Amino acid sequence: MKLAALFLCAAATVPCPADEAPDQNAPAADTQEFPLSDLYPIALTAPYTKHTFTPLFPVDDAGADAFKKGMTALAKRHFSKAKKEFQEAGEKSPLLAPYAQCNEFIACLGDNTPEEAAALLTALESKESPAQVQVNAAVALLKSGLLKKGGQATAFCARIAGRAPANAEELRYLLGNEYFDAEQFDKALAEYMSVIQNSANSPFADSVYQRYAQIRKTGTSVSADQEYQTAKYLALRFAWDKVWDIAYPLSRKKSRLARESFILALQAAFGQGKFKKALDMAITARKNYPSEPLFAYYMGRCCKKLKMNQTANKYYLDYVRRFPQHAHCDNVLWEIARTYEDDKNLDRAIHYFGLIDARYKNGSYGEKARWRMGYCHYKKGDRAAATTVWKGHAKRYPLGFETEDCCYWTGKVCEEQKKTNEAVQWYLSAIRYNFFSYYAYRARERLDSLSPDSLAALLRANDSSRAAVTVERFLSPGSAIVPQSQTALLGPETEKAYRAGTVLLQAGCYNLAFEALRPFEKESRKNPFLHYHLVRLYEANGFVSEAYRTLRPLLWKIPEGLYGVMPLEIARCFFPRYYGEFITAECKKYGLDPLLVHSLILQESMYQYRVVSPAGALGLMQIMPYTGTEIAAKLNTPFTPDSLFNPACNIAFGAWYFNAMLNRFGNDPVLAFCAYNAGPQAAERWRTVNKNRPFDAFVEEIGYTETRYYAKKCMKNYWVYRDIWND
Secondary structure: OOHHHHHOOOOOOOOOOOOOOHHHOOOOOOOOOOOHHHHOOOOOOOOOOOOOOOOOOOOOOOOHHHHHHHHHHHHOOOHHHHHHHHHHHHHHOOOOHHHHHHHHHHHHHHHOOHHHHHHHHHHHHHOOOOHHHHHHHHHHHHHHOOOOHHHHHHHHHHHHHHHOOOOOHHHHHHHHHHHHHOOOHHHHHHHHHHHHHHOOOOOOHHHHHHHHHHHHHOOOOOOHHHHHHHHHHHHHOOOHHHHHHHHHHHHOOOOOOHHHHHHHHHHHHHHOOOHHHHHHHHHHHHHHOOOOHHHHHHHHHHHHHOOOHHHHHHHHHHHHHHOOOOOOHHHHHHHHHHHHHHOOOHHHHHHHHHHHHHHOOOOOOHHHHHHHHHHHHHHHOOHHHHHHHHHOHHHHOOOOOOHHHHHHHHHHHHHHOOOHHHHHHHHHHHHHHOOOOHHHHHHHHHHHHHOHHHHHHHHHHHHHHHHOOOHHHHHOOOOOOOOOOOOOOOOHHHHHHHHHHHHHHHHOOHHHHHHHHHHHHHHHOOOHHHHHHHHHHHHHOOOHHHHHHHHHHHHHHOOHHHHHHOOHHHHHHHOOOOOHHHHHHHHHHHOOOHHHHHHHHHHHOOOOOOOEOOOOOEOOOOEOHHHHHHHHHHHOOOOOHHHHHOHHHHHHHHHHHHHHHHHHOOOOHHHHHHHHHHOHHHHHHHHHHOOOOOHHHHHHOOOOHHHHHHHHHHHHHHHHHHHHOOO
């Protein structure tokens, strides 16, 4: 298949399965389902997804074949045949009956037989049909335009929307359009607001705002709550000009939302880059609202942007003094400390890192600050103070994520001081704390030089432990990660949900299968073995995004100290090679290691192919639309921003761009990862400033905290991939 055709395949006409995480807010499931082969032009086959899979219970698939035939007939618009097949499926399988009846109703709509449709509509509402089935029927009804006489369709859909789950955004949007067309603007506005209140990332959110603007022009009264909710939605979309247009006038009105609206207006001015204006607003507001911490916080932020660093620090410290428990305090102190560190005022940096460690141990920067405090001592040349801080890290943060970093650097100091035996022990500790961490792999490299026998003995013991533990034993009650009190027993409703979801997967009704499996997923969170089973169920059916979304909470349950001994099958789940055929094919063009691209995808999107970042980056490799336009021009490929939701296109563009960064930076993967995250100009700057530093110091001197952690995580991913996928 030609590349251009592959990029543009069926994206506009074939709905993808709703296999992204709920917080990505993909469009509500289309009622027409399609086989996986229509969504992935290249099959997801061995060695990327193939594994042995056995259902927990025998699944009665009677009716599944008829259901599949009905789906095929529906897709081909053979409505009469589809109705017969769905009737047969419902008769053969009680589990499929409500879903078959819903699709029979959709076939009636397509066949333009309103009498049959009306009868089925009554049956669907009267029976205990799953909520998502009723939502799908309502969406199909609104799209068809049938049964509008006497308001029958609107009335039915309104009743369904009233009890529908929060993610039924398409139904509420379409129902709002019905009210809008009928000039019932109050009801339309209520439905539209429910869409954006659920999530600003709703695919219908932009259309909702356009409707909102049209309703305002009609002179319809819009409540302060509705205006504020709209401004909040626009703020989450970074539409600062529109936020200002709504929030600032609202803040001037006497209402209970005046202060909250003023905060939004202040954020809008800051987001527009009008830092002087935002500073004046914050200073004025602090006088009117002395108890509101955000105004003091924004005074510091604005001064920072205006390069008034001393004044910014003064405002920041006043903010921390007056509001010591506010959410941004540790962040503010971190910024102050990093500024002093960048200015090489290491004593002041150590002081503020120490404040974070002392006051905000449980905050997001507490552990990082302690590690960085030790590193500043190291840069000063005070090795004794540095190792004192690092050696005490594990005691202060017993479940910390930076412990292996401290072990590694303590070992590094011992190595510099010619204390080889002590260095070896610290490097071994770094590996044992978290076998799959960045500094564990750096410690392996140092041990390979200092004491290869010690490293080999550790790896042999680790491999032996891993080989002795099966998946069932590792995840079952009584193991190191599962209390004995937890059992694998399921309640009857959970078992029913599992059976229904499995049958729906076999029948090709993917979106409804995911909804049916939600109760089982919720229950499985209490038992890692069931949780893992669900992941493998999704993988076995090719739904890799849904599989990884489901998998993530399981990883959090496994102590870091057990990563090295977990069965290889589980480790490969956490570091999968999904979309491997696409990635291998693209990397072959450039002589690029496919595992580098897998490492990027895992960090960028966790294999969620429809994810959208707050900045607007799209898809698996998080490519900005304007970057996609530039790459498409170089590849001479047709392109629209939606093309980036196609895994083939996104991988092709991302592989090309990452290869370009590797070529630009002399095949240095660290600099290439930095350039991918922060841009090539920033990476060039760090290469110039730190070119004479040793590797470890070079990495720790990457100027942006986010990019430093990003590069380390990508390198860690790459080393783990090479370790566990050594075929």
